[in-house]
Amino acid sequence: MKPTAPPRTYRVKSYGCQMNVYDGERMGELLAERGITPAAEGEDADLVILNTCHIREKAQEKVYSDVGRLVFAGKQSGKQPMIAVAGCVAQAEGEEIMRRAPAVSIVVGPQAYHRLPDMLEKAVAGKRATDTDMPAIAKFDALPARRKRGSSAFLSVQEGCDKFCTYCVVPYTRGAEISRPFKGLVAEAERLVEAGAKEITLLGQNVNAWAGEDDKGRGTGLAGLIHALARIDGLERIRYTTSHPNDMEDSLIAAHGEVEKLMPYLHLPVQSGSDRVLKAMNRQHTAESYLKVIAKFRAVRPDIALSGDFIVGFPGETEAEFEDTLSIVDEVRYAACFSFKYSARPGTPAAALDNPIAPEVMAERLQRLQTRLGEQQYAFNQASVGKTCKVLVDRTGRDPGQWLGKSPWLQSVWFEGEHAIGDLVEVTLAEAGPVSLRGLVPAPV
Numbered sequence: 225m226k227p228t229a230p231p232r233t234y235r236v237k238s239y240g241c242q243m244n245v246y247d248g249e250r251m252g253e254l255l256a257e258r259g260i261t262p263a264a265e266g267e268d269a270d271l272v273i274l275n276t277c278h279i280r281e282k283a284q285e286k287v288y289s290d291v292g293r294l295v296f297a298g299k300q301s302g303k304q305p306m307i308a309v310a311g312c313v314a315q316a317e318g319e320e321i322m323r324r325a326p327a328v329s330i331v332v333g334p335q336a337y338h339r340l341p342d343m344l345e346k347a348v349a350g351k352r353a354t355d356t357d358m359p360a361i362a363k364f365d366a367l368p369a370r371r372k373r374g375s376s377a378f379l380s381v382q383e384g385c386d387k388f389c390t391y392c393v394v395p396y397t398r399g400a401e402i403s404r405p406f407k408g409l410v411a412e413a414e415r416l417v418e419a420g421a422k423e424i425t426l427l428g429q430n431v432n433a434w435a436g437e438d439d440k441g442r443g444t445g446l447a448g449l450i451h452a453l454a455r456i457d458g459l460e461r462i463r464y465t466t467s468h469p470n471d472m473e474d475s476l477i478a479a480h481g482e483v484e485k486l487m488p489y490l491h492l493p494v495q496s497g498s499d500r501v502l503k504a505m506n507r508q509h510t511a512e513s514y515l516k517v518i519a520k521f522r523a524v525r526p527d528i529a530l531s532g533d534f535i536v537g538f539p540g541e542t543e544a545e546f547e548d549t550l551s552i553v554d555e556v557r558y559a560a561c562f563s564f565k566y567s568a569r570p571g572t573p574a575a576a577l578d579n580p581i582a583p584e585v586m587a588e589r590l591q592r593l594q595t596r597l598g599e600q601q602y603a604f605n606q607a608s609v610g611k612t613c614k615v616l617v618d619r620t621g622r623d624p625g626q627w628l629g630k631s632p633w634l635q636s637v638w639f640e641g642e643h644a645i646g647d648l649v650e651v652t653l654a655e656a657g658p659v660s661l662r663g664l665v666p667a668p669v
């Protein structure tokens with residue numbers, strides 16, 4: 225690799241989960257501190273960061289095709305960008321990427337990106353740089369203060385996973401569960417609110433496993449952190465994702481009845497409704513214990529919107545076991561959901577299991593599940609018609625004078641009038657579609 229001029233502009237392309245979006249923003253902030261600015265829309269960046277996801281599909285292949293595309297575009301324009309691969313594929317396949325993709329200058333894992341500026345210096349000097357260490361919490365101390373503007377912000381509070389579900393790469397790519405300390409989180413939340421955030425979504429692979437000590441040195445779980453954040457003036461909404469059923473403490477459930485700013489929405493993956501499959505997945509809960517957690521939430525917040533994750537076609541899944549998944553869906557009545565075909569991930573225990581499910585069976589099951597989930601989402605939206613609620617505006621709509629935002633139940637709501645991004649507008653939900661609702665702003669009296 226030849227020495228190059230230091231990059232002046234960057235672009236981050238983030239795939240996968242919200243955690244990656246958060247990491248992408250933080251990498252951008254690190255670069256901005258060194259005077260490297262985001263490339264303008266449509267302009268080629270000097271530095272491109274591919275912030276990758278390894279959870280499903282042939283993610284590695286996507287990295288190589290993206291790198292190939294960048295090299296091709298660079299040849300056409302006569303200007304090769306510096307390429308960095310970050311995220312979970314970097315963590316899992318770092319050496320392989322360095323070997324197979326000579327155009328990549330930097331490989332940086334999700335726990336090491338605070339050292340990106342040093343790596344950049346090396347790359348500018350013509351040396352390739354790899355860092356996939358997992359020094360846990362050090363990263364957050366080394367990052368600059370938040371600069372993010374916007375009405376809704378992510379705040380990463382917990383990372384990693386100790387659960388080792390047999391299909392999942394997260395425990396290998398993101399490492400063991402760690403919680404960021406209380407004080408730094410409250411400070412970061414305050415800065416986000418000062419910069420204009422009205423809503424903060426607390427992020428973690430197992431966000432409800434967050435544990436720490438509050439400002440009085442008392443041990444607390446996520447509920448304690450939520451209570452503290454709710455005291456920040458100007459912060460209107462708190463959300464959190466993703467939770468694990470086994471880490472659900474009663475104090476967090478109770479917080480949904482105590483903290484007005486905590487939104488009535490819960491994302492609680494179940495993956496399957498069959499106890500045999502759940503056991504093979506090493507989920508460490510049953511369909512019944514999951515339903516018990518849901519019932520507790522509903523007792524505290526009857527209107528809570530529920531969402532989940534499902535995997536169809538886990539090795540050996542029978543038709544009857546798949547129907548158990550449909551049954552649990554019917555029992556819960558979800559407001560939103562994410563469902564996936566099982567994808568064997570290299571290095572996970574499930575990848576060594578026999579009895580793979582044929583692709584056409586998987587596709588057919590996914591279709592049936594998604595139809596059922598879609599009906600439920602539509603039913604949830606229809607049941608909301610007539611309610612009056614606040615919508616946090618996050619985008620302009622298709623036509624002039626149209627605005628889009630989120631209801632407390634995380635539904636997309638559009639309406640008309642003179643508003644601005646970041647406004648909390650009171651609307652009456654007037655009409656329901658399968659994935660969004662129309663709101664009416666009451667005329668001023």
Ligand code: 5AD
Pocket residue numbers: 279280391392393493495533534535564565566567568569
């Ligand atoms: N195959 C399919 N889906 C998966 N998920 C995680 N690993 C896999 C896999 N190997 C899904 C789970 C998880 C969500 C983030 O992605 O449903 O909750």
Ligand code: SF4
Pocket residue numbers: 385386387388389392393394395429430468
């Ligand atoms: Fe993966 Fe299971 Fe951990 Fe979720 S709880 S990140 S599915 S291992």
